[in-house]
Amino acid sequence: MSELDDAPPPMDPALRAQLRGSKTMFDAEAGAHESQAFERLARAIPGLVPGPGGDGGGGDGGGGGTEVPVASIATKIAQTSLAKLVVPIVASALVGGGVGAVAMRELGPPRERIVYVDRVVSAPPPAVSVAPPASAARAMRVADLPSVPTVAAVPPPAAPSALIAVERSLLDGARSAFATGDYETALERLRHHAERHPSGVLAEEREALTIRTLVALGRKPEAKARASAFASKYPESIMRPAVEAAIGDPR
Amino acid sequence: MPESADVRRASETNAALTERFTALFRAEYGYVWGTLRRFGVNARDAEDVAHDVFMRVYGKLDVFDASRPAKPWLFSFVYRAASDYRKAARHRVEVMDDSSGEAPSQARSAEQTLESADEARLVWAALQAIDFDRRTVLVAFEMDEIPMKVVAEAAGIPLFTAYSRLRLAREDFRAAVERLNKKRGTS
Secondary structure (H helix, E strand, O other): OOHHHHOOOOOOHHHHHHHHHOOOOOHHHHHHHHHHHHHHHHHHOOOOOOOHHHOOOOOOOOOOOOOOHHHHHHHHHOOOHHHHHHHHHHHHHHHOHHHHHHHHHHHOOOOOOOOOOOOOOOOOOOOOOOOOOOOOOOOOOHHHOOOOOOOOOOOOOOOHHHHHHHHHHHHHHHHHHHHOOOHHHHHHHHHHHHHHOOOOOOHHHHHHHHHHHHHHOOOHHHHHHHHHHHHHHOOOOOOHHHHHHHOOOOO | OOOOHHHHHHHHHHHHHHHHHHHHHHHHHHHHHHHHHHOOOOHHHHHHHHHHHHHHHHHHHHHOOOOOOHHHHHHHHHHHHHHHHHHHHHOOOOOOOOOOOOOOOOOOOOOOOHHHHHHHHHHHHHHHOOOHHHHHHHHHHHHOOOOHHHHHHHHOOOHHHHHHHHHHHHHHHHHHHHHHHHHHHHO
16 A cells, blocks of 8 residues: 555645745745844854854854854853853853853843643543653753643553553654654653553554664664564555665565 | 874764754755744744754754755654644643734745735635644645655654545635635625
8 A cells, every 4th residue: 555545636736836835935034033043053052153154063162253252151051051040140240241241142041932842742641651751851841841741540441442542642652752853762662552552453553663763773683674574464554665665675 | 182083083073963954954944934833833932943943953963864855854843843832832822813823024025026925925824724733734745745654753643644634624725715815805
């Protein structure tokens, strides 16, 4: 079964043209923010050098031509969130107004930021006990924590649909980690699903994602072995093309 | 004392990485920004959300195969950021409707005619009338030509569910355009 088997006919050409015709709608907005955005990234990423056209990439980890040494040092220190609060105050107090002002400008005031809430996509989440991923290291504000609790004791599901919802919730967490490139976390969550639902309804999806995650982690021999078993067990799976593409064996 | 070979290699690797990142940023900032906006991120928040996207992109750039197209890979980061933004914003404000979105910036190229500007605003209004789950599929697949497998993976849904959302999104978009055209015609 190919992807096209499930694909709908093409969109109405006039509507599609209308949609695509608006593609440049936000170009001006983006352009107005691009330089500032790159400078902000350069303050956070060692070696990234802002400048005209943004030709960065120097390996010396230094700042741009107009940065003063104190601001450069303060910039590196400011990569810790606590420092963002403390250092400007300390710099102003110890060093004096001018340099402190430079540090303040470079570090900036604490800003309201949208942060990721690393949780499953689908809603509503069932009550489920999930071991915290080992690699979870996302900076979060308390105010942004989900209002729906995500950890609870596991009640015995009362119906098959409840079982599937529990399985899907676990797999969604693995998929989310995979989608953002956090393959170690994805694998851990897939193992968790396998432990709890070894023969679950979504075992096929779990296995397909496990194989792709192993490839992403560079564990190709293991992935190939599992892909071979997958093909035997699920010969008609719609995920088979994705699995075979991942191991570099398109059919 | 001269640098060890390991330190030199690490420096070269980091330099190559930041160079790749810079090139990626320059090429795709507009795509990231525009997609975030189309996915419902307000103009005042888009800079912060885009920053978070690129920080995550940088963190994973070393495992990205540069021979592959960047947009499908970036799409998963953008989708995730927009999805989380939407969930956080939902706690504070009402669900986005036709009136809550902000019109795109009025600064545009001299070549863009008033007619195309009107069309863009109509499309923007129509997109805002479509819910997030369907809108993201429509924009990604029809506008940005992101493969549906990538879209489905980012959204954490089966492929057939993604195509189902596409069908519904097309209907929603058509209905919204017709409604807005009628409104324009009678205003």
